[in-house]
């Protein structure tokens with residue numbers, strides 16, 4: 588039985604791989620592929636950011652954490668590394684639910700808190716180098732026998748086949764007329780300097796991050812809701828740098844090597860559910876906000892579960 592997956596971002600490719608591993612035939616149909624998807628711009632640190640509902644996303648994030656570690660340790664995927672990062676907060680709070688299963692998580696000592704922050708924690712989590720990881724996913728998908736065709740659909744009704752998985756990200760706004768999906772604009776800076784450990788302020792209003800990869804570090808961030816502008820803005824670059832310098836005073840602006848913009852596919856709640864349209868079974872898997880990589884394997888497994896119940 589063949590399944591059509593629409594979209595070749597991290598959600599579409601990961602879902603395609605899982606479906607092939609479960610014995611289905613899979614064809615991905617997509618407007619764009621790597622390096623031209625939002626997924627290619629993801630920073631990408633494992634962290635459930637800007638995504639709901641947390642009772643489900645915590646589980647999918649935790650399943651993805653385990654799978655990323657397995658890929659790194661068992662399959663030897665080199666573009667997944669494990670890095671320490673410190674998150675700083677304005678007030679004392681309970682550790683988040685997603686932190687419970689982490690192998691390494693500790694509350695920071697008072698003398699480890701920087702600037703005006705009041706509280707913080709240190710954790711170890713996967714960093715995924717998307718410039719290598721997206722081609723790796725695509726290659727794995729093809730090796731397992733998956734096929735890919737470039738096509739943009741105006742509507743989900745135009746997709747042939749009886750089993751369709753919708754991984755169209757922000758495209759879902761038009762593709763399945765879902766106005767709940769909105770862009771949350773993110774600009775990032777690439778710098779050839781390593782901060783040692785990642786530094787984070789994950790509040791959407793003050794969002795700041797330094798995410799060290801093996802060859803360069805990704806600096807962020809912005810989270811501009813409803814902003815469709817995909818061009819680099821100089822004032823955002825300045826804004827990001829000044830926030831990062833507050834957390835990482837050694838940052839050397841001479842080592843900047845690039846800037847990029849991506850539009851996070853945000854939704855009040857991630858949509859992962861079945862719908863029947865004209866006798867076709869559709870499984871929707873979109874609206875991952877700032878956590879599409881963090882949730883990718885957990886969501887792909889959920890798609891498989893839903894399809895098994897329905898076929």
Ligand SMILES: Cc1cc2nc3c(=O)[nH]c(=O)nc-3n(C[C@H](O)[C@H](O)[C@H](O)COP(=O)(O)OP(=O)(O)OC[C@H]3O[C@@H](n4cnc5c(N)ncnc54)[C@H](O)[C@@H]3O)c2cc1C
Pocket residue numbers: 593594595596597598599616617618619620624625626627628629630631632633634738739740741742754755756757758759762772773774775807848849850851852872873874875876877878879880881882
């Ligand atoms: C600056 C920035 C930093 C981020 N950092 C992180 C991070 O640290 N950790 C993390 O987990 N996440 C992060 N994210 C979020 C992450 O990038 C997204 O959640 C994720 O990429 C969504 O993946 P997706 O596959 O659902 O969508 P996309 O990557 O957008 O893929 C959608 C696919 O659908 C196709 N498509 C759309 N419409 C149609 C149509 N009508 N017909 C055919 N094809 C169509 C597109 O061509 C594309 O191939 C970040 C995002 C940004 C912008």
